[in-house]
Amino acid sequence: MLDAINAGIDSLRAALRESKAVVALTGAGVSAESGIPTFRGAGGLWRSFRPEQLATPEAFARDPRLVWEWYDWRRGVICRAEPNPGHAALAEIERRKGGGFTVITQNVDGLHDRAGNRRLVKLHGDIWRTRCVECGTVTLNHDVPLTVIPPHCPCDGLLRPDVIWFGEALSALEWEGAVEAARHADLFMLIGTSAMVYPAAGLVELGHEAGARVAIINPETTPFSERAQWRLEGAAGEILPLLLESW
Ligand code: BJW
Ligand code: ZN
Secondary structure, rough: HHHHHHHHHHHHHHHHHHHOOEEEEEOOOOHHOOOOOOOOOOOOHHHHHOHHOOOOHHHHHHOOOHHHHHHHHHHHHHOOOOHHHHHHHHHHHHHHHHHEEEEEEEEOOOHHHHHHHOOOOOOOEEEEEEEEEEOEEEEOOOOOOOOOOEEEOOOOOOOEEEOOOOOOOOOHHHHHHHHHHHHHHHEEEEEEEOOOOOOOOOHHHHHOOOOOEEEOOOOOOOOHHHOOOOEEEEEEHHHHOOOOOOO
8 A cells, every 4th residue: 555655656746747737726635634624524514514504605694693603713723723744845846846836726724825835726715805795895804703793894794704605606717717727737636625516626627638637635535536647545744745755
């Protein structure tokens, strides 16, 4: 098992070095080693909370206080967390490959920014931004805990977390950036995501159909495991730093 992982790492490292356009699509598993719970699986948020009560526009319209209390709790967890060696490795890959490396993340925690990635597409928004439901103003807000729940805009409108809930369209700008990167990728890495949420998961299909080789880093199998040339079954924080050794 260990030998298979080591052989996989050697060949993926070579592919990463040679590839001209690499995309890493990341999910909650990348932040798991920073102590931030994932959504699905053992210990995942959806084991204790029902998504339709917390992560839909209908839930927010029904009970903005409840939704904000959940986000306030998560912001507390995230603000005490630090980027882990997996985040640091992804930032180092960007430094080494320059414009040839794009991270597309489904995470809203901001840990890729804190680790240093700059070519970064945030598909599902950012938990540190608020958006006014009346005037649309987006503001950075790092208050932990929030002073008032639910918070309001100077225009008196209700503020919501600037994230993408189920049933909501992704930001056109972010989505177009992600599609562009996926279409031109020659290596597509799927890291720490169950790849069950669309349209994000569709980016792997797009990249694969356009000719990219696919690598998966995840302790569990995903719906794309069959299509992957590399399946490294382990923790992102352990495997990603190995890709940088003897580069
Ligand atoms: C490790 C690890 C370690 C652990 N190292 N790995 C059928 C029914 C109902 C709806 C749909 C349907 N089919 C499609 C839909 C639509 C829906 C959808 O995809 N649902 C599926 C669940 C079925 N999608 C949407 O609604 C999207 N919008 C949309 O489609 O709009 C259409 C539209 C068009 C035009 C106008 C209007 C509408 C929006 C989806 C938004 C998702 N939002 C959330 C919340 C974000 C905000 C927040 O965080 O609060 O995004 S849900 C949640 O899931 C979050 C995540 O970004 C996303 C993906 O989860 P992720 O990151 O993959 O995490 P997990 O927990 O699933 O997986 C973690 C993985 O890590 C596991 O595999 C572990 O093994 C692994 N792991 N430790 C490496 N150390
Ligand atoms: Zn406003």
